[in-house]
Amino acid sequence: MAGTRDRTLHYLALVVLAVLCLTPIYIMISTGFKQQVLILSGEPVWFFFTPTLDNYEYLMTRGKFDRYLTNSIIVGSVSTFLTLILGGFCAYAIARTEFHGRRTLASVSLLLRMVPPAVLAIPAFAIVITFGITNDYAVLIFFYTALNLPFTIWLLFGFYRQIPVELEEAAIVDGASPLQVFFRVLMPLMKSGYAVAAIFTFRIAWNELILALLLTGRNSRTLPVAAAGFITDTGVEWGRIMAMGTLIVIPPLLFTFFAARQIIAGLTAGSVKG
Amino acid sequence: MADSRRWAPYLFILPAVLVMLAGLVYPVIDAFRLSFLDWEIGQPIEQARSVGWSQYRRMLEDPDVRESLWVTIRFGFWTITIEMALGVALALLLEKPIRGASVFRTIFILPLMVSPVVVGLIWRYLFDARAGWINHYLQQMGFEPLVWLGDAELAFFAIVVTDIWQWTPFIFIIVIAGLQALPGDVIEAARIDGTNWWQQVFLVKLPMIRSILLIALLMRLIDVFRGMEVMYIMTGGGPGRATELLSLHIYNRAFNAQQLGYASAIAVLLIVLVFALSMAILAVSNPMRTRSDI
Incomplete structure (x- = not known):
């Protein structure tokens, strides 16, 4: 009997925690569908209000949201693609081959993973004013690729290490070149590893604010920069601000719902396996 | 070949x-x-004067740097202590695998996945003095509404609450993964030996996952030194410097006070701190060790 009561308490605790996690997100999403009058009345309305699309309409028509969205998608996907290609090769070499500096590279890239964006900000700014690149996302894509490489290498290294070496040895005996081994034998087995890496890489590029503030101009602004500008410019337009937040959060939410298992694998990889 | x-x-x-x-x-x-240059925004970098180590000397005596460091340490202390305590306690209570666990886990990682900028927007709204929900409920319970983000102590409290909301699930998830990876026979043996739940927790389980706990703690500490986005959105570091973590201080120094060279000197201090913490992680567990070392 005690077992049933324990289990009920267990579920009850989990439900309370889930509500705590979800409430702020729910408030944001619902506020995005409210009229400004209702929001400014200060009366929290949880469920029953007449929803409006005014805030979204404003973002789409006058907020240049489509422009920022396109920028964010381009920056996010191009840097993710580059990171996976470069990081994949590098992780493979560290996991599978012997070369001078292998251990140094492994440890140094772990240190580099921790470089704070605030440290990159001033040198990045110096580069931009020296070369005069202010309205293009190439520099931003480059920095995001660099920022994401250490974690990606380290994560993929762990996945490569789990694949039995015998598979590659068999392929090499059959006369496959290193590139063929990489693409034909390992790639298919690494699918879930690359999926985890892609989620984390895209998420960083999609969410990053500091470098994007410095390295983008009027036309290359990404969504976080636009959102940050929004709150300083408009102050109390909470409906629009929350609508913008909701739109920014859509890709991370989709990742979470469709790949929660992979995300947890990525989060725990560092500490639990070690 | x-x-x-x-x-x-x-x-x-x-x-x-x-x-x-x-x-x-x-x-x-x-x-x-750049930390050796007296360089300001608008000035061509070639014209920046070289000032040697003087900016480091200035930094050591700078009350603003000191205050920002102190804010960072206090922030790290409160957030990490509470997040670790809550996260570990919850993981210990809820470690038993149950049906539907994956649904809950999906929900628990949501706060981690939300962009820091959006986290800042949400909580700035909730803590807003006029339209915010928190003040509304305070008033309903008969308290005076507070100017949360306009008062030094309250603003600090607000960013701590926000951080706890976002990062407690992280500790919870990795501790629960560590607990579930423990070999069952050890716990079983402890149980047969007649240990109670508390003894199992403090004498068996926690010591066995201590490297996970240590790494989680160091990773959170590094995040505290790296992070600034949530505060950038919620308070901009203010009022005064009450919520200006070291990273945000560097940013504000460089791009608001326009002292690029001096801000670089503080950035060097930051990188030294972060690298020292990272070395500690490497010492605890280097996941890139070759198989033969393990």
């Missing part, structure tokens, strides 16, 4: 190494170089 096998590894690592050298190593070195 044998020859190609020898140089192939270098070819595989080269592109990634070049990008990391140019995008991470070079900026870190450049920050060091």
Whole structure:
């Protein structure tokens, strides 16, 4: 009997925690569908209000949201693609081959993973004013690729290490070149590893604010920069601000719902396996 | 054939190494170089005066830097203590695998996945003095509404609450993964030996996952030094410097006070702190050890 009561308490605790996690997100999403009058009345309305699309309409028509969205998608996907290609090769070499500096590279890239964006900000700014690149996302894509490489290498290294070496040895005996081994034998087995890496890489590029503030101009602004500008410019337009937040959060939410298992694998990889 | 096998590894690592050298190593070195220049925004960098180590000396005596460091330490202390305590306690209570666990876990990682900028927006709204929900409920319970983000102590409290909301699930998830990876027979043996729940927790389970706990703690600490986005959105570091973590202080110094050279000197201090903490992680567990070492 005690077992049933324990289990009920267990579920009850989990439900309370889930509500705590979800409430702020729910408030944001619902506020995005409210009229400004209702929001400014200060009366929290949880469920029953007449929803409006005014805030979204404003973002789409006058907020240049489509422009920022396109920028964010381009920056996010191009840097993710580059990171996976470069990081994949590098992780493979560290996991599978012997070369001078292998251990140094492994440890140094772990240190580099921790470089704070605030440290990159001033040198990045110096580069931009020296070369005069202010309205293009190439520099931003480059920095995001660099920022994401250490974690990606380290994560993929762990996945490569789990694949039995015998598979590659068999392929090499059959006369496959290193590139063929990489693409034909390992790639298919690494699918879930690359999926985890892609989620984390895209998420960083999609969410990053500091470098994007410095390295983008009027036309290359990404969504976080636009959102940050929004709150300083408009102050109390909470409906629009929350609508913008909701739109920014859509890709991370989709990742979470469709790949929660992979995300947890990525989060725990560092500490639990070690 | 044998020859190609020898140089192939270098070819595989080269592109990634070049990008990391140019995008991470070079900026870190450049920050060091800039820290010796008295360089301000609007001034061409060639005209910046070289001032030697004087900006480091200035930094050591600068009350603003000291205050920002102190804010960072206090923030780290409160957030990490509470997050670790809550996260570990919850993981211990809820470690038993149950049906539907994956649904809950999906919900628990949501706060981690939300962009820091959006986290800042949400909580700025909730803490807003006029339209905010928190003040509304305070008033309903008969308290005076507070100007949360306009008062030093309250604003600090607000950013701590926000951080706890976002990061407690992280501790919870990795501790629960660690607990579930423990060999069952050890716990079983402890149980047969007649230990109670508390003894199992403090004498068996927690000691066995201590490296996970230590790494989680160090990772959170590094995040505290790296993070600034949530505060940038919620308070901008204010009022005064009440919520200005070290990273945000560097940003504000460089781009609001326009002292790029001096801000670089503080950035060097930050990188030294972060690298020291990272070395500690490497010492606890280097996941890139070769198989033979393990």
